[in-house]
Amino acid sequence: MAHKPTIYKVELQLVDMNRDIYTSCKLTLAQHPSETLERMMIRLMVFGLNYHEDLQFSRGLSATDEPDIWECSLDGQVNHWIEVGQATPERIRKAISRSPKISLYAFGREADIWWARAQDAFRDLPRVDVWQFNAEESAKLSDLIERTVSITMTITGAEIFLNKDEKQLSLGFKQLL
Secondary structure (H helix, E strand, O other), X not given: OOOOOEEEEEEEEEEEOOOOEEEEEEEEEEEOOOOOHHHHHHHHHHHHHOOOOOEEEOOHHHOOOOOOEEEEOOOOOEEEEEEEOOOOHHHHHHHHOOOOOEEEEEOOOOHHHHHHHHHHHHHOOOOEEEEEEOHHHXXXXXXXXXXXXXXXXXXXXXXXXXXXXXXXXXXXXXXXX
16 A cells, blocks of 8 residues: 655745745645655745745656646746756756756755766756755754644745744755856
8 A cells, every 4th residue: 555645734934035025825745755854844945945926846756757846837838847856967857858947956965975976967957056955954954844834934145044933943055056
């Protein structure tokens, strides 16, 4: 019998000082059975960093032909393809044929090793931005999640500040490409 995803209800108060966005989003996050809480929370961070009214979570790990998050127009055109993790250049090459903008957000302790091996291949790809989250800080993200939760996410510069009740975390990120 297949395992079902775990569902999380998140009210995200988003304050993006970089883009002058101040909004509240009610989101449903489905944690795939093979997905860690850290990865699920990174998807939430990436959603906030790229917020647009047409941005949505895809079927994610359940669909190999879809990104983790995408921005689609009303006619079904993919405007922004967003991957989370350490995608292969081959996977991103396929995304280039489907979207004019591609973003990849790497995280975790192995991200530096992955980037050292893959960076030359990614440099040859057009329209691809690659970002990396601070591994030590991202490992603490799961401390904020509950099945139903309200989180305030403030983005300024290359830093994300998160508040949930009395808990506060910061998460740094940098652009690799």
